[in-house]
Amino acid sequence: MIGIDWYLALSAILFTIGIIGVLIRRNAIVIFMCVELMLNAVNLSLITFSAYHGDISGQILVFFSLSVAAAEAVVGLAIIIAIFRNNLSVDITKVNLLRW
Protein backbone atom coordinates (compact mmCIF):
# COMPACT_ATOMS: atom_id res chain seq x y z
CA MET A 1 0.00 0.00 0.00
CA ILE A 2 0.97 3.61 -0.45
CA GLY A 3 2.12 5.54 2.59
CA ILE A 4 -0.55 7.05 4.78
CA ASP A 5 0.89 10.55 4.33
CA TRP A 6 -0.22 10.76 0.72
CA TYR A 7 -3.86 10.15 1.53
CA LEU A 8 -3.76 12.60 4.42
CA ALA A 9 -2.05 15.22 2.26
CA LEU A 10 -4.71 14.80 -0.41
CA SER A 11 -7.40 15.17 2.24
CA ALA A 12 -5.75 18.34 3.59
CA ILE A 13 -5.43 19.82 0.10
CA LEU A 14 -9.10 19.16 -0.69
CA PHE A 15 -10.16 20.63 2.65
CA THR A 16 -8.11 23.76 2.00
CA ILE A 17 -9.57 24.16 -1.49
CA GLY A 18 -13.01 23.95 0.11
CA ILE A 19 -12.15 26.64 2.64
CA ILE A 20 -10.80 28.97 -0.04
CA GLY A 21 -13.93 28.35 -2.09
CA VAL A 22 -16.16 29.28 0.84
CA LEU A 23 -14.18 32.46 1.36
CA ILE A 24 -14.01 33.74 -2.22
CA ARG A 25 -17.37 32.79 -3.75
CA ARG A 26 -20.57 34.77 -3.37
CA ASN A 27 -23.04 32.32 -4.84
CA ALA A 28 -24.72 30.50 -1.94
CA ILE A 29 -25.08 27.25 -3.89
CA VAL A 30 -21.37 27.13 -4.73
CA ILE A 31 -20.50 27.87 -1.10
CA PHE A 32 -22.71 24.97 -0.13
CA MET A 33 -20.93 22.71 -2.62
CA CYS A 34 -17.61 23.76 -1.11
CA VAL A 35 -18.92 22.68 2.30
CA GLU A 36 -19.74 19.28 0.79
CA LEU A 37 -16.18 19.15 -0.56
CA MET A 38 -14.80 19.78 2.93
CA LEU A 39 -17.03 17.04 4.35
CA ASN A 40 -15.66 14.70 1.72
CA ALA A 41 -12.08 15.55 2.58
CA VAL A 42 -12.69 14.73 6.23
CA ASN A 43 -14.38 11.47 5.24
CA LEU A 44 -11.32 10.59 3.19
CA SER A 45 -9.02 11.05 6.16
CA LEU A 46 -11.36 8.99 8.37
CA ILE A 47 -11.34 6.12 5.88
CA THR A 48 -7.56 6.38 5.58
CA PHE A 49 -7.09 6.01 9.31
CA SER A 50 -9.64 3.20 9.39
CA ALA A 51 -7.86 1.28 6.66
CA TYR A 52 -4.39 1.77 8.12
CA HIS A 53 -5.49 0.76 11.60
CA GLY A 54 -7.42 -2.24 10.34
CA ASP A 55 -10.40 -1.01 12.36
CA ILE A 56 -13.91 -0.73 10.91
CA SER A 57 -15.20 1.98 13.28
CA GLY A 58 -13.89 4.80 11.12
CA GLN A 59 -15.88 3.56 8.16
CA ILE A 60 -19.02 3.32 10.27
CA LEU A 61 -18.47 6.94 11.27
CA VAL A 62 -18.16 7.86 7.60
CA PHE A 63 -21.46 6.10 6.95
CA PHE A 64 -23.19 8.22 9.57
CA SER A 65 -21.47 11.35 8.34
CA LEU A 66 -22.79 10.57 4.85
CA SER A 67 -26.35 10.37 6.11
CA VAL A 68 -25.91 13.61 8.06
CA ALA A 69 -24.54 15.19 4.88
CA ALA A 70 -27.62 14.07 2.98
CA ALA A 71 -29.92 15.58 5.62
CA GLU A 72 -27.83 18.75 5.66
CA ALA A 73 -27.99 19.07 1.88
CA VAL A 74 -31.78 18.78 1.89
CA VAL A 75 -32.27 21.39 4.61
CA GLY A 76 -29.63 23.73 3.21
CA LEU A 77 -31.10 23.69 -0.27
CA ALA A 78 -34.54 24.35 1.19
CA ILE A 79 -33.10 27.38 3.00
CA ILE A 80 -31.48 28.57 -0.24
CA ILE A 81 -34.83 28.26 -2.01
CA ALA A 82 -36.48 30.29 0.76
CA ILE A 83 -33.78 32.97 0.49
CA PHE A 84 -34.17 33.06 -3.28
CA ARG A 85 -37.91 33.51 -2.93
CA ASN A 86 -37.45 36.57 -0.74
CA ASN A 87 -34.45 38.18 -2.46
CA LEU A 88 -34.66 36.86 -6.04
CA SER A 89 -30.95 36.17 -5.76
CA VAL A 90 -28.60 33.72 -4.13
CA ASP A 91 -25.81 36.27 -3.87
CA ILE A 92 -24.86 36.23 -0.19
CA THR A 93 -23.71 39.84 -0.24
CA LYS A 94 -27.33 40.83 -0.89
CA VAL A 95 -28.62 38.86 2.07
CA ASN A 96 -28.00 41.43 4.78
CA LEU A 97 -31.20 41.49 6.79
CA LEU A 98 -29.46 40.56 10.03
CA ARG A 99 -26.32 42.59 9.43
CA TRP A 100 -25.71 45.92 11.10
Add this chain to the structure above:
Amino acid sequence: MDIYAFVLLAVLSIASALGMILNKNTINSALLLVVNMVSIAGIYLLLQAQFLALIQILVYAGAIMVLFLFVIMLLNVDEEESLLDAFRVKYMLAFLLGVIIFGQILYSLGGVTDMLPEISSDMLYVGTVEAVGEVLYTDFLYAFELTAILLTAAVVGALMVAQYKAKNSEGTE
Protein backbone atom coordinates in the same frame (compact mmCIF):
# COMPACT_ATOMS: atom_id res chain seq x y z
CA MET B 1 0.07 -0.16 -9.88
CA ASP B 2 -1.52 1.31 -6.79
CA ILE B 3 0.63 4.38 -6.94
CA TYR B 4 -0.33 5.18 -10.53
CA ALA B 5 -4.02 4.84 -9.78
CA PHE B 6 -3.61 7.00 -6.70
CA VAL B 7 -1.73 9.75 -8.55
CA LEU B 8 -4.29 9.74 -11.35
CA LEU B 9 -7.26 9.94 -8.98
CA ALA B 10 -5.61 12.51 -6.73
CA VAL B 11 -4.74 14.81 -9.63
CA LEU B 12 -8.26 14.39 -10.99
CA SER B 13 -9.88 15.23 -7.67
CA ILE B 14 -7.68 18.26 -6.97
CA ALA B 15 -8.10 19.59 -10.49
CA SER B 16 -11.86 19.20 -10.39
CA ALA B 17 -12.04 20.83 -6.95
CA LEU B 18 -10.01 23.81 -8.19
CA GLY B 19 -12.17 23.99 -11.28
CA MET B 20 -15.25 23.94 -9.09
CA ILE B 21 -14.30 26.96 -7.02
CA LEU B 22 -12.99 28.95 -10.00
CA ASN B 23 -15.79 28.29 -12.47
CA LYS B 24 -18.23 31.10 -13.15
CA ASN B 25 -21.05 28.86 -14.27
CA THR B 26 -22.85 27.20 -11.37
CA ILE B 27 -23.90 24.13 -13.35
CA ASN B 28 -20.32 23.51 -14.44
CA SER B 29 -19.28 23.77 -10.80
CA ALA B 30 -21.83 21.13 -9.84
CA LEU B 31 -20.72 18.77 -12.61
CA LEU B 32 -17.06 19.21 -11.63
CA LEU B 33 -18.06 18.36 -8.06
CA VAL B 34 -19.56 15.11 -9.40
CA VAL B 35 -16.19 14.33 -11.03
CA ASN B 36 -14.52 15.06 -7.70
CA MET B 37 -16.89 12.74 -5.81
CA VAL B 38 -16.32 9.91 -8.27
CA SER B 39 -12.55 10.22 -8.06
CA ILE B 40 -12.72 10.24 -4.26
CA ALA B 41 -14.82 7.07 -4.51
CA GLY B 42 -11.96 5.57 -6.55
CA ILE B 43 -9.55 6.47 -3.75
CA TYR B 44 -11.90 4.72 -1.28
CA LEU B 45 -11.56 1.63 -3.46
CA LEU B 46 -7.79 1.88 -3.21
CA LEU B 47 -8.21 1.94 0.57
CA GLN B 48 -10.25 -1.31 0.47
CA ALA B 49 -13.47 0.44 1.48
CA GLN B 50 -15.68 -1.03 -1.21
CA PHE B 51 -18.98 -0.44 0.57
CA LEU B 52 -18.31 3.23 1.16
CA ALA B 53 -17.08 3.74 -2.40
CA LEU B 54 -20.43 2.41 -3.60
CA ILE B 55 -22.37 4.54 -1.14
CA GLN B 56 -20.31 7.58 -2.10
CA ILE B 57 -21.30 7.23 -5.74
CA LEU B 58 -24.94 6.38 -4.98
CA VAL B 59 -25.63 8.99 -2.33
CA TYR B 60 -23.27 11.84 -3.20
CA ALA B 61 -22.77 11.67 -6.94
CA GLY B 62 -26.28 10.32 -7.42
CA ALA B 63 -28.78 11.72 -4.98
CA ILE B 64 -27.22 14.85 -3.49
CA MET B 65 -25.76 16.22 -6.70
CA VAL B 66 -29.00 15.62 -8.60
CA LEU B 67 -30.71 17.63 -5.88
CA PHE B 68 -28.16 20.40 -6.34
CA LEU B 69 -28.65 20.42 -10.10
CA PHE B 70 -32.42 20.51 -9.66
CA VAL B 71 -32.17 23.53 -7.39
CA ILE B 72 -29.70 25.31 -9.68
CA MET B 73 -31.93 24.82 -12.71
CA LEU B 74 -35.08 25.60 -10.72
CA LEU B 75 -33.71 28.90 -9.46
CA ASN B 76 -32.15 29.75 -12.82
CA VAL B 77 -29.36 31.73 -11.17
CA ASP B 78 -27.41 33.93 -13.49
CA GLU B 79 -23.66 33.73 -13.62
CA GLU B 80 -21.71 35.45 -10.94
CA GLU B 81 -20.35 38.66 -12.36
CA SER B 82 -16.85 39.77 -11.50
CA LEU B 83 -15.45 36.68 -9.89
CA LEU B 84 -11.84 37.73 -10.08
CA ASP B 85 -11.69 41.39 -10.97
CA ALA B 86 -13.27 42.99 -7.91
CA PHE B 87 -11.75 43.46 -4.50
CA ARG B 88 -8.53 41.55 -4.88
CA VAL B 89 -7.53 42.10 -1.25
CA LYS B 90 -10.33 39.79 -0.18
CA TYR B 91 -9.02 37.01 -2.39
CA MET B 92 -5.50 37.50 -1.14
CA LEU B 93 -6.75 37.28 2.45
CA ALA B 94 -8.79 34.18 1.64
CA PHE B 95 -5.80 32.51 0.02
CA LEU B 96 -3.55 33.44 2.94
CA LEU B 97 -6.05 32.02 5.43
CA GLY B 98 -6.30 28.84 3.38
CA VAL B 99 -2.53 28.45 3.37
CA ILE B 100 -2.43 28.95 7.15
CA ILE B 101 -5.10 26.30 7.72
CA PHE B 102 -3.31 23.93 5.33
CA GLY B 103 -0.11 24.41 7.33
CA GLN B 104 -1.95 23.73 10.57
CA ILE B 105 -3.44 20.49 9.22
CA LEU B 106 -0.09 19.31 7.90
CA TYR B 107 1.59 20.21 11.20
CA SER B 108 -0.95 18.26 13.23
CA LEU B 109 -0.65 15.30 10.86
CA GLY B 110 3.12 15.37 11.09
CA GLY B 111 3.46 12.97 13.98
CA VAL B 112 0.77 10.56 12.86
CA THR B 113 2.85 8.16 10.86
CA ASP B 114 4.75 6.70 13.79
CA MET B 115 1.64 5.71 15.74
CA LEU B 116 0.31 3.08 13.37
CA PRO B 117 -0.09 -0.45 14.72
CA GLU B 118 1.15 -3.50 12.93
CA ILE B 119 -1.73 -4.96 10.94
CA SER B 120 -2.07 -8.48 9.70
CA SER B 121 -3.05 -9.20 6.13
CA ASP B 122 -6.64 -10.20 6.94
CA MET B 123 -7.21 -6.91 8.72
CA LEU B 124 -6.64 -5.14 5.41
CA TYR B 125 -10.01 -6.21 4.11
CA VAL B 126 -12.29 -4.46 6.56
CA GLY B 127 -14.37 -2.50 4.11
CA THR B 128 -16.55 -5.12 2.47
CA VAL B 129 -20.34 -4.90 2.66
CA GLU B 130 -20.36 -7.96 4.88
CA ALA B 131 -17.95 -6.54 7.45
CA VAL B 132 -19.58 -3.11 7.54
CA GLY B 133 -23.08 -4.55 7.79
CA GLU B 134 -22.16 -6.90 10.57
CA VAL B 135 -20.81 -4.13 12.78
CA LEU B 136 -23.52 -1.66 11.74
CA TYR B 137 -26.39 -3.92 12.76
CA THR B 138 -24.87 -5.11 16.04
CA ASP B 139 -22.68 -2.54 17.73
CA PHE B 140 -24.14 0.58 16.13
CA LEU B 141 -27.79 -0.43 15.90
CA TYR B 142 -29.17 2.44 17.99
CA ALA B 143 -27.16 5.01 16.07
CA PHE B 144 -28.43 3.47 12.86
CA GLU B 145 -32.04 3.81 13.98
CA LEU B 146 -31.38 7.38 15.07
CA THR B 147 -30.19 8.07 11.52
CA ALA B 148 -33.65 7.14 10.28
CA ILE B 149 -35.21 9.67 12.66
CA LEU B 150 -32.69 12.29 11.56
CA LEU B 151 -33.52 11.79 7.89
CA THR B 152 -37.26 11.97 8.57
CA ALA B 153 -36.80 15.17 10.56
CA ALA B 154 -34.67 16.65 7.78
CA VAL B 155 -37.29 15.91 5.13
CA VAL B 156 -40.10 17.37 7.22
CA GLY B 157 -38.00 20.43 8.04
CA ALA B 158 -37.07 20.96 4.41
CA LEU B 159 -40.72 20.77 3.40
CA MET B 160 -41.64 23.31 6.05
CA VAL B 161 -38.88 25.71 5.01
CA ALA B 162 -39.37 25.46 1.27
CA GLN B 163 -43.15 25.43 1.29
CA TYR B 164 -44.61 28.32 -0.65
CA LYS B 165 -46.95 29.72 1.99
CA ALA B 166 -46.33 28.04 5.28
CA LYS B 167 -47.54 30.88 7.49
CA ASN B 168 -47.28 33.67 4.99
CA SER B 169 -49.47 36.32 6.54
CA GLU B 170 -49.51 39.81 5.04
CA GLY B 171 -45.72 39.92 4.99
CA THR B 172 -43.72 39.98 1.81
CA GLU B 173 -46.30 39.86 -0.90
